[in-house]
Amino acid sequence: MAQLNIITVVLAAALLLLPSTAIPTASGPQPRQAATYSDYWLANIERQGSVAYGNDASYQVFRNVKDFGAVGDGTTDDFEAINKTMWDGNRCGLGCDSSTLTPALVYFPPGTYRISQPIVMPYYTQMVGDALDVPTISALPSFEGIALVDSDPYIQGVSNPDGSGINYWTNQNNFYRQFRNFILDITALPEVNPVSGYGAACLHWQVAQATSVQNIVFNMLPKSKTNKQQGIFMDNGSGGLMVDLVFNGGGTGAFLGNQQFTTRNWTFNGVSTAIYMNWNWLWTFKSLTINDADIGIDMSGLTNGVNQTVGSVLVLDSSITNSAVGIKTSHNASSLPVTGGTLALQNVDFTNTPIAIAGADGVSQVAAGNDMISFFAQGDSITQADTNATETEESCSTTCSLSADTLQTAAVQSALTGPTIGDSLLNSDGAVFERSKPQYEDVPASSFVSVKSAGAKGDGSTDDSDIIQQVLDNVESGQIVYFDHGAYVVTKTINVPKNVKITGEIWPLIMASGSFFSDETQPQPVFRVGSPGDTGNVEISELVFETLGTAPGAIMIEWNLAGETPGSAGMWDAHVRIGSTAGTKLQQDTCLGATADTQTFNANCVGSFLMLHVTQTASAYFENTWFWTADHELDLAGHNKTNIYNGRGVLIESQGPVWLYGTSSEHSQFYNYQVSNAKDIFMALIQTETPYMQSAPDALSGGFTPNLAYSDPEFADCSTETCKKAWGLRVIDSSDVTVWGAGLYSFFENYNQDCLLTESCQENIVDLQCATNVGLIGLTTKGTTNMVTIDGQPAALQQDHKNSFGSTLVLFEV
Structure with a gap:
């Protein structure tokens, strides 16, 4: 979550399209009837969720729109009821600006819901359509507004001095939202609004971390030269994940602008421009299928006719077929900035698309089409000319050096030999494996085992450890453990046996508490998934892991299990959040961040030892998981900055395979991601931020001591305080590690941003030691002198690879 005031390119039309948004006073629903209109478990399960730290015992977490009067008959205007x-x-x-105390899981039964105004999603909302018979939200001909569904409305009649709009929620802090299982239909609206001159959109999605869109169909009028309708309008944010989307027709399938994002399995049919990339810092597209487009991806935007607005676009395992132009770019040898418009392609099919990559005029050919492109790179690359490295006989981890003479730097815009991805990470078609979050469409409500029904309280104070363990130990084959919304305090390790599936009701809290988790010299797992050597199938989704007070000996999740098959052991839409919310005892009233240059360590504000540990025997799939040490308050008034000291982010020691899609790890003291003694690891895209208060204290003075058993960095070679800061990514004693997109940011020196003038808030941010067959595709760093170091020596300098934001390498490979 970036705190910078970044000037971005935003459509001024947003304000013209937005009507006043009616927010009703509290009005309870009709008495809820048994759901006879669907067999989907979510519609029929007993509802016992409650907000542990809220102040309204009658607050309703689960809501069915039909209980509030929606009809869904394809004729009635259901806007008011929804x-x-x-x-x-x-x-x-x-x-x-934010609150975790008023969550809502809003369910739409099967039907067609016509609306005349945008549906606005409040903060901490999940909009979920029936997964067995997906509902439709459709615009009435009288519809007025920016989009059918709006995640962050513009305030009507108000704007910034530069003309950009002002929203309900700060875009880069717009966390915790889901939108899944819907058909959005704007075919009853004209191609162009005759008043504004712009077309309507299906979804306005301006969001940040811990957000997801899944299983959506966007129906628009057929493409034409005059059609300006859009499937997705995204103008800002700091996300995020979107998967399993289908776009039919339209002028622009997805109009996109965000700091960073991961998108997977998108299909476009007959769209004029499938994707218009308005601006970004970096964006990873996986498994795109674009058919019959005029332009597949347009990333050619310029400001003042000169400067690139797009940082980087990365496309993996995709196809752009039967289209006029695959990708349109304005990048060339004289581009400003020099790495603006960075582009990487791997395994992309351009069958019956004559121009794979076109210049800014849309005609000149950068890369020919009608063929499969194995790997193409546009931007700055650093690769290894000589694979020889020197090592001591005692230990590779002690000394391993790679001479600067073995690296070669080039500005490229051509086909290259790309990094090799390990076979264990691929599916039977040779593409990188992927799996969407399970929604248990075929499981009846009777097969869900509620922990509250078993006796757990979830009240934020009662110790629920034993009951949760009993439920996990006794669950039968075919059953799914269900955490009703609440806050479940645990005072000992919860052991998750192999072959157990767990899901929750809009992010129930698992809260580590007590002396068992207090000793950093003897760290203990909170959730232990499998035992070392276990093979089986575990699925975890829709949970949040927190600490209740300080827990310097807590490993929030320890993953030992190896999946029986690819993706059978995994975690989706589950997050680790340290501090900032009600009940954690790590809020602004205790852990307030001081003004710049005045920070001191506060032992009352220590978080956990480690957020996620993927051990040597494990293999796992992680998607849309956010490992966040809170930098600001979410619940108390003022939403002030907070100083919370968390030891480590994500540690991976697995021998593979491990997949991470759309993950972020922010603000831990030693590192945010570390891959140690591991192999066959795939990450697409990762995002990190260095703790804002560092280097006062620095990484060695933030409450934790390096522990060699966990391969912690010791910062022994540092001669400056800006060197002793959290690593964004470390890869040590490891091989076959591929990163498809990394945004690693350092914005402050002890809350002071003067360091951004020289991009020197931090000395180093990527550490490679004894790393072989490592490919970093689309690496973007911010505020760090060295983009990459190898065995402590600078291997890429930020000043040599400037982008519109930070510095970018299309490829760094050793």
């Missing part, structure tokens, strides 16, 4: 469903219970809207 709006009541969204906002009942004094929820977080205009004037409330």
Whole structure:
């Protein structure tokens, strides 16, 4: 979550399209009837969720839009009923920057819901359509507004001095949202709004971390030269994940602008421009299927006709077929900045698309089409000319050096030999394996085992450890453990046996508490998934792991299990959040961040030892997981900055395979990601931030001592305080590690941003030691002198690879 005031390119039309948004006063629903209209478990399970730290015992977490009067008959205007469903219970809207105390899981049964105004999603909302018979949200001909569904409305009649709009929620802090299982239809609307001159959109999605869109169909009018309709309009944010989307027709399938994002399995049919990339820092596209487009991806935007607006676009395992132009770019030898418009392609099919990559005029050919491109790179690359490295006989981890003479730097815009991805990471077609979050469409409600029904309280104070363990130990084959919304305090390790599936009701909290987790010299797991050597199938989704007070000896998740098959052991839409929320005892009233240059370590604000440990015997799949040490308050008024000291982010020691899609790890003291003694690891895309308070204290003075058993960095070679800061990514004593997109950011020196003038807030951010067959595709760093070091020696300098934001390498390979 970036705190910078970055000037971005935003459509001024957003303000013209937005009507006043009606937010009703609290109005309870009709008495809930048994759901006879669907067999989907989510519609029928007993609802016992409650907000442990809220102040309204009657607050309703689960809402069915039909209980609030929606009809869904394809004729009735259901806007008012849906709006009541969204906002009942004094929820977080205009004037409330964030709150975890008013969550809502809003369910749409099968039907067609016609609306005349945008549906606005309050903060901490999951909009979920029936997964067995997906509902449709359709615009009435009288519809007025920016989009059918709006995640961050513009305030009507208000704008910034530069003309850009002002939203309900700070875009880069717009966390914790889901939107899944819907058909969005704007075919009843004209190609162009005759008043504004712009077309309507299906979804306005301006979001940040811990957000997801899944299983959506966007129906628009057929493409034409005059059609300006859009499937997705995204203008800002700091995300995020979107998967399994289908776009039919339209002028622009997806109009995109965000700091960083991961998108997977998108299909476009008959769209004029499938993807218009307005701006970004970096973006990873995986498994795109674009058919019958005029332009597949347009990333050619310029400001003042000179400067590139797009940082980088990365496309993997995709196809752009039967289209006029695959990708349109304005990058060339004289581009400003020099790495603006960085582009990487691997395994992309351009069958019956005559121009794979075109210049800014849309005609000149950068790369020919009608063929498969194995690997293409556009930007700055650093690769190894000589694979020989010198090592001591005692230990590779002690000394391993790679001479600068063995690296070669080049500005490229051509086909190259790309990094090799380990066979264990691939599917039977040779593409990198992927798997969407399970929604258990075929499992009846009777097969879900509620922990509250078993006796757990989830009240934020009672110790629920033993009951949770009993449920996990006794669950039968075919059953799924269900955490009703609540806060479940645990005071000992919870052992998750192999072959158990777990899901939750809009992110229930697992809260580590007590002396068992207090000793950093004897760290203990909170959730232990499998035992070392176990092989089986475990699925975890929709949970949040926190500490209740300080827990310097807590390993929040220890993953030992190896999946029986690819992706059978995994975690989706589950997050680790340290501090900032009600009940954690690590909020701004205790852990307030001081003004710049005045920080001192506070032992009352120590978080966990380690957020995620993927051990040597494990293999696992992680998607849309956010490992966040909170930098600001989410619940108390003022939402001030916080100083919380968390030891480590994500540690991977697995021998593979391990997949990470759309993950972020922020603000831990020693490192955010570390791959140690591991192999066959795939990451697409990762994002990190260095703790804002560093280097006061520095990494060695933030409450934790390096532990060699966990291969911690010791910063022994540092001669400056800006060197002793959290690593964004370390790869040590490891091989076959591929990163498809990394945004590693350092914005502050002890809350002071003067260091950004020289991009020197931090000395180093990527550490490679004894690393072989490592490919970093689309590496973007910010505020760090050295982009990459090898065995402590600079291997890439930020000043040599400037982008519109930070510095970028299309490829770094050793």
